Amino acid sequence: MALDVFVGTFRSLTTDGVNTDYTLTPGFTTKAGIVFHTGRGEAADASGGATMRRSIGFFTSTTNRACCGSMSVDAAAAGSGNEFMRNDAVVATYTTDTTTLDGHIDVQSITSTTVVFRVLNVMPVDTTCGVMCWGGSDITNATIVEIDITTGVGTVDYTTVGFQGTVLFLMGVNELGPSSVADAAGASLWFGAATSSSDAHVWSGAMDQGSTSADSGAYCLAGECWADINGAVGSPGAMQNRATFSAWLSNGFQLNKLVVGRSGVNAFALVIQGGSWTVGDFTTRTTTGTIVETGRGYTPKGLLVVSALRAVSTSPNNTVHDQLSIGITDGTTAHAQAMVDEDAPANMEVGTAVDFNKVYVNIDTADAVVGHIDFTSFESGGYTLTQNDADPVANFCLDITCGDTPAAPAGQPMAKRWGGVPFAAYGQRGVW
16 A cells, blocks of 8 residues: 655746647656745746745546635735636636636646646646645545535535544635636635644635725635635734635534624635645744654655745634745655735735745745745655755644655554554454
8 A cells, every 4th residue: 555646846838729738757647735835937946036826726636626825916006916717627717807717837748757747728828837746555435516605604514525534724805605706806716624623724815806905815824724824914813714624524524603694605625535645834944954744644755835835824814915925846856836925015015936955935014025935855644845945934824744654553452543544433343
């Protein structure tokens, strides 16, 4: 039994035509993956003021894929952008202040060794995309379903998954219903993950579209897996919708809605069954040195790091500046991107960064890189990172690791795991 992980990148250029293909070679059959970008298109490390075009995409096949994203225009006289969610692409962007699609990329094919992405609508700017693929015999099921946050607080069951998962990834924006739609009245994005009720984290960021001076904020903490921002952005502002992970079901999962400020808001859920997964967190350093994470119970093979580039948020409030750092590694290749949409200036001040050998990049409100972290090693029970450019302040990061399902010695009670799912979730006992 094994779980395989691959990290790579591709660049989609404005000179590439429709039906241009980008081939990555994980060397195994990809069963699920994530694609992300913030709008930069360089082939080497770069940062600076630029319009932010960000999206996060999930995929399990050529027909089961989705993406969510938003944009914010640098130097605009007022908040200018949009947000979207689609179930027919893994990368997309829209024309400023409209719901007109202005570039998208889909999964063309998945073979026993490759994943091919295809341009269906040429991107408006050169765009570098980070990709993380998962495969291996440990993964027995994976699917993407669209869900909504319904009226009223309390628990709600999502049963269209069809199986009990091991890890849940969620993404969405703040005011869209059915997929394949866009909105020129907002510019938000959020991402969450969970493996259990005690193992869940979320990041969320937004810009108030149309504000005559920049109005933006972000949110990142442990304990929640759904959190979207609308209306009250920064300063601080209360979150619109928030939910925690309650339990796995035999055919899906259950969320506990803490607050529903707007019902009928949809999200995409990527559910993977099998392997070992942990959703945790760490704090960055204000001096150079190592960051050591332990207690994972397995040797990780992949790591995903997400941060709002600030201290841990205090629920239920977001705070000023929409910021994001997202990075990935498979132990050999690392890639990170970041963005900042500054709160309060008279004209919008937006910046982005891309790095081809880091897992974390800190970009400040002057659009400068002021901290970054290298991957060092995976070890039994955890991993080591190196803060080789110290952060001005210690920032909170959520981290997601994955690895093989640990083998149990013969005769050991089946109290821990089967297929990466704690046996307590099944209510069963026995011996191997």
